[in-house]
Amino acid sequence: MYIIDGNELSVxxxxxxxxxxxxxxxxxxxxxxxxxxDLWGVEYKKGVAETxxxxxxxxxxxxxxxxxxxxxxADIDALPINEETDVCFKSVNDGVMHACGHDAHTAVALGTxxxxxxxxxxxxxxVKFFFQPAEETTGGAERxxxxxxxxxxxxxxxxxxxxxxxLETGKVGIKYGKMMASSDEIFINVRGKxxxxxxxxxxxxxxxxxxxxxxxxxxxVSRSTSPLNSVVLTIGSIHGGTAPNIISDSVEMxxxxxxxxxxxxxxxxxxxxxxxxxxxxxxxxxxTLAIRESYGALINNDDAVDKLKKAAEKVLGAENVEIxxxxxxxxxxxxxxxxxSKACFFNLGCRNERIGAIYPIHSSEFLLDEGCLRMGVKxxxxxxxxxxxxxxx
Numbered sequence: 001m002y003i004i005d006g007n008e009l010s011v012x013x014x015x016x017x018x019x020x021x022x023x024x025x026x027x028x029x030x031x032x033x034x035x036x037x038d039l040w041g042v043e044y045k046k047g048v049a050e051t052x053x054x055x056x057x058x059x060x061x062x063x064x065x066x067x068x069x070x071x072x073x074a075d076i077d078a079l080p081i082n083e084e085t086d087v088c089f090k091s092v093n094d095g096v097m098h099a100c101g102h103d104a105h106t107a108v109a110l111g112t113x114x115x116x117x118x119x120x121x122x123x124x125x126x127v128k129f130f131f132q133p134a135e136e137t138t139g140g141a142e143r144x145x146x147x148x149x150x151x152x153x154x155x156x157x158x159x160x161x162x163x164x165x166x167l168e169t170g171k172v173g174i175k176y177g178k179m180m181a182s183s184d185e186i187f188i189n190v191r192g193k194x195x196x197x198x199x200x201x202x203x204x205x206x207x208x209x210x211x212x213x214x215x216x217x218x219x220x221v222s223r224s225t226s227p228l229n230s231v232v233l234t235i236g237s238i239h240g241g242t243a244p245n246i247i248s249d250s251v252e253m254x255x256x257x258x259x260x261x262x263x264x265x266x267x268x269x270x271x272x273x274x275x276x277x278x279x280x281x282x283x284x285x286x287x288t289l290a291i292r293e294s295y296g297a298l299i300n301n302d303d304a305v306d307k308l309k310k311a312a313e314k315v316l317g318a319e320n321v322e323i324x325x326x327x328x329x330x331x332x333x334x335x336x337x338x339x340x341s342k343a344c345f346f347n348l349g350c351r352n353e354r355i356g357a358i359y360p361i362h363s364s365e366f367l368l369d370e371g372c373l374r375m376g377v378k379x380x381x382x383x384x385x386x387x388x389x390x391x392x393x
Contacts, residue, residue, distance in 0.1 A: 002115050002381065009373040012036065013107035014089035020078030020096045020103070023134035026051040029076050033106065033131050040114050042129075049143035052076075053131040057116050059123030059388075068125040070384055071150065071158035073337060074109035075102045075135035084364040099366045101163035101350065106131060108161065108348075108376035115381050124388040126153050130337075139295060141336040150340055157304050157387060158341040160334045161376055165360055167322070167349030169369040172312050172379070174346045175324040176305050180298035181232070181258040182265050183331040187290040188213065188276055190240075194249035203247045207240055209285045210251040214238075216275045217255075224271060231268060232258035232329050258329045260297050298335035304344035311383035312346075315375065348376050 021029050030051045037044045037055050044055035083090055083097040091097045098104075113129050130149055134140035150158070167173055190210045195203030214235050225231045233255065240251030257272070259265040273289050280287030312321045324347075334345045351357055352369035359365040385391070 002118065004111065004115065004374050004377050006371070006374040009107050009111050009377065010370045012110055013103050013370060013373060016076075016103035016106050017098045018089045018092055020091050020093055020098045022080060022096055023077035023137035023140065024051065026076050026133045029106075030131070033076070033110065036110050037113065040117050042113055042117050048147050048149060049133055049140050051133040052140060052144050054144070054149045055113060055129040055131070057113065057120055057123065057127045059125050059127075060121045061124050062126075063124050066124075066389070068157070068387060069128065069153045069155050070125065070387055071128045071130060071155040071337070071341065072109050072112055072380060073130040073132055073141070073158060073160040073334060074105040075132050075140070076106050077102060077134055077136050077140070079136055079362060081362070081364050085367060087367070097364065099363060100136065100361045101366070101368055102135070104163050104350070104368055104373060104376075105161065107373055108380065111373065111377040112380040112384075115377065116384060122390065124390055127384055128155055135333050139333040139336065141333040145336055145340060150337075155341050157307070158337045158343045159304070159308060159380065159383065160337065160343075160345045161348045162332070162345070163350040163361070163368050163372060164347035165351045165357060165366070165368065167347060168351050169349050169371045170316060170375060171320045171322060171349040172316065172346055173322045173324045173349070174305060174309055174312065174344070175300055175327065176302055177300060178260045178297060178327045179300045179345055180327060180332045180335065181230070181260055181329045182262075182297040182335070183294040184257040184265070184269070185292040185294060186235075186253075186255040186257055186272065187292070188253040188255075189288045190251045190253070190276075190280055191286045192247070192249055195247050197245040197247055200247060204284045205247045206251040206285055207248065209280050209283045209287070210238060210240065210253060212283065213276055213279050213287065214253070216279055217272065220268065220271050220275070225264070225268075229264055230260055230327065230329060231264060232256070233268070233272075257291075258331070260327055262297070265297075295331045295333045296335045296339065298332050298345055299338050300344050301338070301342040304342040307387055308344045308346060308379070308383055311386050312379050314382050315378045348372050
């Protein structure tokens with residue numbers, strides 16, 4: 001059997017929470033991760049994707065005919081948020097906070113690495129740990145994969161989790177198939193012809209054109225997409241004009257597109273471009289569209305989900321394992337891992353009203369019940385043992 005020290009996990013998590021770093025700047029975080037790995041004698045490579053760490057525990061009892069390598073991913077970056085909690089380990093870095101629980105993800109992965117290292121002599125496969133930078137910003141997962149983190153040895157299964165204040169501590173949420181959406185940023189520029197507001201016939205009003213574009217874009221979701229196919233199209237920013245009595249010469253709009261499969265994603269991009277170009281042209285203006293692609297949709301692998309579900313039920317009981325019916329239209333760069341290996345991403349409950357752990361992620365008041373840390377480690381350990389067909393009894 002193995003022992004998980006919940007107090008140690010809390011100490012580790014609080015240390016990361018107190019000294020958060022933004023994506024691409026996680027140098028001290030990286031060094032602290034390495035210090036724990038050094039303490040436990042875990043092999044690793046630092047500086048992957050600049051501030052990431054890849055650790056590996058090589059099993060000493062591998063099965064030649066049934067070898068497997070399993071990956072565990074933890075994101076390590078914080079958010080540009082000023083913390084408004086009163087915890088004793090509150091962030092000391094002004095304007096930076098672990099408001100998304102990545103400190104907890106890191107602590108869970110480290111705790112799992114410590115336990116798995118203690119089983120090294122009996123381990124029937126290899127286990128890698130990906131401490132990944134820049135999930136909130138530039139997609140550190142893709143850069144870690146490009147740097148070869150899934151190779152030598154090749155990773156067959158990869159697992160990741162996210163703390164969820166919508167679920168009570170002691171519960172998990174698991175989703176088969178489509179788990180989270182892809183994301184694309186939309187930039188629209190509408191050009192008209194400036195004139196005095198009292199003489200609109202002498203110009204071309206880009207504000208009116210932009211207004212028609214916004215309305216037409218909404219119909220792409222409500223009237224051109226099946227109600228059974230989730231799509232989100234939001235224009236979140238509109239800027240144009242400088243005075244109430246002047247028709248401006250241009251309007252700029254910015255928005256997001258969220259979809260759950262590549263076919264819908266591609267079709268929506270074409271339709272958005274057609275709306276922008278044709279409405280602008282019909283109203284004697286000119287519209288241009290630029291799209292910046294972000295993360296792809298996160299699609300869980302059924303085999304990986306089955307294995308994680310079995311482990312979670314063993315740890316928590318089947319009544320505490322919730323099978324999620326609907327995908328989340330948020331995004332996650334774990335999606336890059338899901339494209340390359342059998343992947344499962346799941347939600348780890350961290351809600352506890354008694355201690356005020358009720359606020360959503362990305363909130364300046366976000367708290368989590370640290371009891372979830374031990375749950376996360378135990379689920380990961382049981383999942384690894386299950387996949388490698390190991391029993392410690």
